[in-house]
Amino acid sequence: MTDPRPAVRIASVDKIFRGRKGAEVHALSDVSLDVAPGEFVSLIGPSGCGKSTLMRLVADLDQLTAGEIEVFGKTPEQARKDQDYGIAFQQAGLLPWRTVRANIELPLEIHGVDARGRAARSDELLELIGLADFADHHPDQLSGGMKQRVAIARALAERPRLLLMDEPFGALDEITREHMQNELVALCKETGAAVIFVTHSIPEAVFLSDRVVVMSPRPGRIKDIVTLDFSARDEELREDSTFYDGVTAVRMLLHDGAADGARGVENR
Amino acid sequence: MTDPRPAVRIASVDKIFRGRKGAEVHALSDVSLDVAPGEFVSLIGPSGCGKSTLMRLVADLDQLTAGEIEVFGKTPEQARKDQDYGIAFQQAGLLPWRTVRANIELPLEIHGVDARGRAARSDELLELIGLADFADHHPDQLSGGMKQRVAIARALAERPRLLLMDEPFGALDEITREHMQNELVALCKETGAAVIFVTHSIPEAVFLSDRVVVMSPRPGRIKDIVTLDFSARDEELREDSTFYDGVTAVRMLLHDGAADGARGVENR
Amino acid sequence: MKALAGTRTVLAPVALGVLALALWQALVVAFEIKPFLVPSPLGIGGAFVDTADHILDAAVQTGLNALIGLGIGAVTGILVAILANALRVLDRMLVPLVASLAVIPIVALAPIFYAMFGAAANTGRQLVAAVAVFVPMYLNTLQGLRQVEPVHRDLMRSYAATAEQVNRMLLLPGAVPYVLNGLKIGSSLAVISALIAEYFGGPANGLGIAITSSAAGSNYTVAWAYVLGAVLLGTLFYGVTAALEGWSRRRRRT
């Protein structure tokens, strides 16, 4: 994982949605961002500021209007075809007719991994997300949080060098959420994967990230980037004052620089 | 609003769901709780502990198995027929074919308020939730947070003396959420309405409530009640140490007495 | 509660049926209606028992044609729907053709098929049934294939899955309830269509032929015994496909 090129290079990207009756939504405007290999970058910002859109452009699930995106030096399309990234959406998006195990194995199956290899990998992942007992259950038998964990395991199945995660922990309750955060940290350390992570939770972004990208809406742009330099991401960090400083810094940026009363109406 | 009777009196309530094949779920067990007029009570607890069920019993949307519930001294059924409460669910539940305004006006329309009266009231509410510009939009043109605000406005439309709210702020981002919390506080002060409020967020429960009811699951019971006695609920309170004390108290109860390992996840 | 629901689903329709039949019988008896005008349920039942052998033979003939037609119609309906789903252009081109197919009455369609495929064979009947099945099959499958959630579509795209994989792993499994619903609707249509097609050609056997030849001799009691045979055959087809649908729904837990 000592690739000299950035994992993701986003250069002056614009994205305009053209709706019916000629209505246009300027979702992203002149967004530039490099994500180094192994780096953890969070996107945070009010609803509608273009976080999901940006991630979808990187994943080649949407076409950009202007600018350029490279993923490991390739076009997003090439990177998608080469399976350079794993992705998890806010909605778990599990296939209801597949068991938990079969859902996790889906990408492996599509890419021709044999049954033995698939089983071995899904065993590992089931262990990781703590759902080994639920391998043969169907999604409708899982709680929201369990579903989300399965979706995360699926994203990790192919050990991608780049992970794209869109509010993956949104449906989890507090305790599970912390657990998954810790797991994600461990996993990134282990695999050296770069991560682009979308979240609404400031503490979560700060706890996980090397850099937190704060975005503003209409049109979506990068307002500022907070760099965090924690030596370790563990339970102690959550009590640490540097952690609270990071949280405050991001919160101030989000609240338009004014730490107090200016927590105004968000007019999406 | 100086009704001597409690707004809601819940006495030794049991609720057992009988599923298919004779399976039983003991959703609530011996739950007793009085809510005074004008009082703000939050219900908090792990998923499945019966928060929604309790609220639905009060609203006469489900039948209790044992015990008694009174709403303003009447049976829940009578209270429902008399329109003594307003209700907001976690899912916004807006009618997709109605505009934002028409959705807000729905309860007024059903109860025969004339067009002038309806328009006047919905204007006020649209202002309150900051969606005046979106009055003529349809729900599918709104973001998740905006939908939720419309549902809240709808619950307030008839100025009920009792508000039942089931995770109404779940889909809102931090800034909007804080704004709505402030508005709710102001509103309750103004109308003197009692509120039963279900949430997953400890800071939210603490910030809003006179009392936080912490529940435990299987079967759902009241574990403890944290009484909060803040002089004012404003932005300063969010930074205040008494506020953090309240948060810690509730968190400890939720985490089964273990204070550590559970911080910094969510401070909204 | 379950037991109550169970009795209701079985008892209520049976009660209604018995009530209707009793009323019918009573009217026939009370007004001394002659059997060649309106046969009595008891008379029909008697004739049904008496001619059970012939009814069974005829039902097998008609049922076989309906079954083959159901098979042909279902398979082509699904295949064409898959193609139309993949090629928007084909979908739009098929709109007027399918709408037309849905309204061409069998009286017009059957003679054409007999002219095309031979009037002494059963092919024409099977094809008439196939056309009747094709329409709901095609429309339902297409609707099912289109019910994909955007997040699933995105997911498959992010895996760079091939069109074949998307169809096999995502679209078709997702469409199964719709396909089975189409099959359910098509099943009784297949029986009725195969039966009506008998009037316009093919070997002189089957329920349709028997109904008309009995009715032409004013022997309505026997004619209605054959009609009862047709109803039972249609119900059998419907019941089997409905059970299939129910079974798959339980299996899928949706």
Next chain:
Amino acid sequence: SSGDDAETTSSASGDAAPAELTPVSVQLQWLTQAQFACYYSALDQGYYEDAGLDVTILPGAVDIVPIDVLTSGSADFAISWVPKVLGAIEQGAAVTNVAQIFERSGTLQVAFADSGIESAADLAGMKVGSWGYGNEWELIAGMQASGVTLEDLDGGSTVQQAFDMNAFIAGDIDAAQAMTYNEYAQVLEVVNPETGELYTEDDLVVIDWNDEGTAMLQDAIWADSERLASDEDYAASTTAFIKGTIEGCVFAKDDPQAAADIVTAAGSTLGTSHQLWMANEINKLIFPSTSGVGHINEDQWDATVAMALETVNPEGSTIITTEPPETAYSNEYVDAALAELEADGVDVMGADYAPIEVTLNEGGE
């Protein structure tokens, strides 16, 4: 095709109709076509009106059983074939054959000349077409008389014939059922691909049930037995109706072209040459008449009944199991009508009848 009410052609030609006309209706067994030239001619020429009747002609359809319409009271008279009605009578229909308009059977079994089929006996091993709907009895009787059972046929049963002759022309059926006045002509209206000309009668062989001795009585006028017995006005109307009808037949005999035009004007869309052919063939079934048009010859009636008792259908049953009641036919009304007509000088025998030559065009145009 013609307007909405074409099927109920009424003679009440507006205000001219005298008030004392008795309204009656007659249910045909098929669509408006020259098969029913007698009735349409009588209506058009005012014979019914002269007889004091205001007649409404109800055309038939695929699933209309004329006898049911009669017995349910929706029509006063019905036109139907005798064997079909015998079944209904056994089921309890109280109807009476009051006039046997067709003396001869018009049903043929047609084959191509090179098929090797010459008689009913040759049908064994062949694909034999039939319409069903009670039209199959003469065929079955004829085969039975020659010792051929349904199992002997290719396929073990007859082949269902549609309203067209495509199956025969395409070779799906070796011997097809055909009425002289309709389907037989349909074949002669098709171009023979081998010659480029229309098929000719030389290309075909026919089995004529009149010749085979299994002909059964066809188009007859049926009336309600109970009303005949109890309602004098109805009985009088019956005679009047028969009288008018016979006059119509005589008119059609004398001027088949006019009769064909009348039927076409009444709403038939058959081709002009086909219509004329039909009118001409109908005449041949009526004239010359043995004992006056409509008179029921006892020997023919008995023969038909005898066959009805013996002919076994695919389900193994016969048309009837017991002799029909006395009331099944009566010459009382037709003889009265014939007497009146003869008194008026109408030739009800047509002894010198000679058919015309009709040239069929492609498609019957």
Next chain:
Amino acid sequence: MRRSRLNGVLWGILGVLAAVAVWEGYKAIGPAEGVVVGDIVILPRTTDIAMPHTWDVLARLFEPVTRAAGADVLWWAVLQAAAFSLGIAALGWLLGVISGLALALLMQRWVTAESAVLPWVVLSQTVPLIAIAPLVRRWGSEIEIGSFQWENWMSVAVIASYLAFFPVAVSALRGLKSPPAADIDLFRAYAAGWWTTLLRLRLPSSVPYLLPALRLAAANAVVGTVVAEVSIGLGGGIGRMIIEFAATASGDPAKTYAPILGAVLIGLVSAGLVALIGMGLKRFRRAEVTA
């Protein structure tokens, strides 16, 4: 929006042209006796009787129905017959929709009614029409109230409605039951009665289910009308024309296709009319808009 609809029409026309091309292409290369495997013809015969040239069918439309003096040109006769049948089909459709909706309401209102009636609704569609048609006509002819006299065309409309009510009853029931439990709870919380809930919630949310059912009902009504015309012998419509023209199926095969085109025309027109209704109800279909 308008442009895309126009596009749809163009593609539809292209589809018809493609079908014509397939027909003529096969007719050109296919063997006259069809492709036979064993005893079974698996691809159709290509003789002019089995597959007339499409242009012959079209050309035939512009010739008179018969050679009789004053005969209408065929397309005009077909058009008149189509208009006649369309009128009856429309009435049958309306009757079917009304009774289907009424049944659906009954079944929605009382669960017991649903379990009692629904199986019979399904069963009703397995009874062959030929068994019912003569009965309807006969019973209809018994009806005579004052100056009102039952006419044959009414029987045809009733039979058409017998086919039309089925999809409506089943889909409307599904639609009436479709509102999410949360919405039902909301109305319960408002102490709204059955009627209010029906008018403001259940009916609006059943629209997406109802529209395809209405279209299906229209197709069924057309088929029912034509079949009933044939069955009980109502003149003036497409059904009668089909059997009348069958006599010339061998000698003038192109002519037999004319009433079929008439039936197709009615079908397309009625589908179009239902689409108009759909546009009128557009605001109730917002939830249908998919990404």
